[in-house]
Amino acid sequence: MPESRGGTPGLAESPAVKLLFIGDVVGGIGRRTMASLLPGLRDEHRPDFVVVNGENAAGGVGITEKTAQELLELGADAITLGNHAYRHRDVYEYLDREERIVRPANYPRGSPGHGHTVVERDGVRLGVVNLSGMVFMQAMRSPFSEVDARLAELRDATDAVLVDMHAEATSEKVAMGWHLDGRATACLGTHTHVPTADARVLPGGTAYVTDVGMTGPRGGVIGVKREQAVERFLTLTQVRFETSKEDPWLNAVLVEADGDGRATSIEQLLLRARF
Ligand SMILES: [Fe+2]
Ligand SMILES: [Fe+2]
Numbered sequence: 001m002p003e004s005r006g007g008t009p010g011l012a013e014s015p016a017v018k019l020l021f022i023g024d025v026v027g028g029i030g031r032r033t034m035a036s037l038l039p040g041l042r043d044e045h046r047p048d049f050v051v052v053n054g055e056n057a058a059g060g061v062g063i064t065e066k067t068a069q070e071l072l073e074l075g076a077d078a079i080t081l082g083n084h085a086y087r088h089r090d091v092y093e094y095l096d097r098e099e100r101i102v103r104p105a106n107y108p109r110g111s112p113g114h115g116h117t118v119v120e121r122d123g124v125r126l127g128v129v130n131l132s133g134m135v136f137m138q139a140m141r142s143p144f145s146e147v148d149a150r151l152a153e154l155r156d157a158t159d160a161v162l163v164d165m166h167a168e169a170t171s172e173k174v175a176m177g178w179h180l181d182g183r184a185t186a187c188l189g190t191h192t193h194v195p196t197a198d199a200r201v202l203p204g205g206t207a208y209v210t211d212v213g214m215t216g217p218r219g220g221v222i223g224v225k226r227e228q229a230v231e232r233f234l235t236l237t238q239v240r241f242e243t244s245k246e247d248p249w250l251n252a253v254l255v256e257a258d259g260d261g262r263a264t265s266i267e268q269l270l271l272r273a274r275f
Contacts, residue, residue: 016259017124017160020047021188023251026216026223027060027243033215033273035074037250045254049126050075051162053190055082060223060243062087065094068101077119080130082166082191104132106139106146116150118157127158133167144179151183160185160261167191170210177208185263186255188212193222195251205262207255219246248273
């Protein structure tokens, strides 16, 4: 059941906007998982917007123009990234050119790509902001002050705002949820690839989850073949990492919001792919 905030049973109006956010798509197996499950999710939930974290879409690390276009063709309205945004040098020009893909907003201003975007469907405008944490991660500016500046820009240009908080530390993500409560429709954590059990709507109307999880092979270690990851931990040597192919799952959240862009529910969707 979705975690709900208020509402009168039986009298609920249809929500003004429904967002489906898909956690880090990992490699070809993740893209295939999304391809196999998204049509059913669309039929069942009728999301107005689908946003996908694609930072691991190309071979498990980073993204390329080809894989980004595949995600868009599969039905993503916007793509967010993270610490692997710049893994493939030949994607830099595409990040500048393609409006629907965003890298962390608190990365250097002159670096490729942009930190937020606005996508529109049927007259509804969704702002999408990507942030990077700073605890155990590299970024140029505080995500807290950065998001304030981005929200100021988006306030009059959007009906709802989704923030992808790509971060390692749970505390930094929880703090960002509170920082954004009542000012963003959703603050959704990514990067750890493991879904957390804390999805809820904060009192001010911001849907929050510490980590959405990943769309990829649960049979590995956050996407990597498990024997390779275990060997590295056992030996501390350099071990070549490949993307696992075992037990693909789609991890996502569905957020519903009212006409003011305030979230009314968030539901985790954790689905096993069968192909
Ligand atoms: Fe990731
Ligand atoms: Fe990441």
